[in-house]
Amino acid sequence: MRSILPLLLLAGCSPHGAAGGGGIVSTNPCADAMLVRLLPPSRIAAISHYSQDEGATSISLAVARRFRATAGTAEEVLTLSPDLVVASSFTPVATREAFARAGLKTLYLDAPQTIEASRAQVRDLARAVGATAAGERMVARIDRTLAATRAPAGPSALLYIAGDLATGSGTLLDAMMTHVGFRNAAARYGLSFTGRLPAEQIVGAPPAVVIAPGGGRAAMLRRRLLPGVPEARLPRSLVNCGGPVMVPALRRLAAIRQGMGR
Incomplete structure (x- = not known):
């Protein structure tokens, strides 16, 4: 290769x-x-x-x-x-x-x-x-x-790296989300790569699940504005890098996906 x-x-x-x-x-x-x-x-x-x-x-x-x-x-x-x-x-x-x-x-x-x-x-x-x-x-x-976590496309998800900084298309996180069976909702809001996506911007068409490190003002605001949208935790240490970090990141993303059923 x-x-x-x-x-x-x-x-x-x-x-x-x-x-x-x-x-x-x-x-x-x-x-x-x-x-x-x-x-x-x-x-x-x-x-x-x-x-x-x-x-x-x-x-x-x-x-x-x-x-x-x-x-x-x-x-x-x-x-x-x-x-x-x-x-x-x-x-x-x-x-x-x-x-x-x-x-x-x-x-x-x-x-x-x-x-x-x-x-x-x-x-x-x-x-x-x-x-x-x-x-x-x-x-x-x-x-x-990768072989153990591959799944067909399913529910939409929005992955926040920190605060209201979300990951869009063209990123490694996006590739991993897609691999485990999520559809990245960032495209719905016009977000490519990584950028700010405040809760106010997604309230009209929220994703099926929000994935984020958790905590902070942005998370509190999402819970208030999106009360029906579950928020799953992905540790901050799993969103920074690829390589060996993909192993626990893929496993965690796959567990979130599996927990949502079909």
Whole structure:
């Protein structure tokens, strides 16, 4: 399968970058979720500070706090002299240039919008860190979960990531919702990708179910304006990333779907 993600880039050719000395540094929280499952802790020099934030992490805080965290600044990363930096495709140009000048190996990962792209990203990262076999095991686990959770199209659902921020078409969450048998109601309100969708906007034609992390002012308002619409909980930690996070996310979405019957 041909990957749509960037391949491992060798930025520069200084002896410092070639020799390395600090293991792997990740400034990408979704890479963190893969790395902690692909590699022994001794190979991970630092992870993203987002993974130590309860509202942003995709791994347990207990696991995240075993590692050093970095905010992803060039200065922080360079002091660690890593063998490889795994970062986001949204990394600022100035930071990329600093990594290149230092001769660091870098891997920039996109946010996958499809299940297939997410599976490919697992393989890209596993190959880059020399953990191909572990990557294949991770993909196999994802595939088993996909096979167990596939269902035909059924009720409409609206998935909120946080507050009144909902997921529309063209996202990995949308792909997972569709896979387990939901029809994403976001299209009914003209929402593509991710955007704000206040309760007032959906009250005239509500979905069969709202899926959300729960809590907060937006949730309270939805309950008041949409009293007949059930709201199922999807933990915040399951909406941020793909890869191995798809396994519990798909299982939870499938359980919500099954709980609604036909």
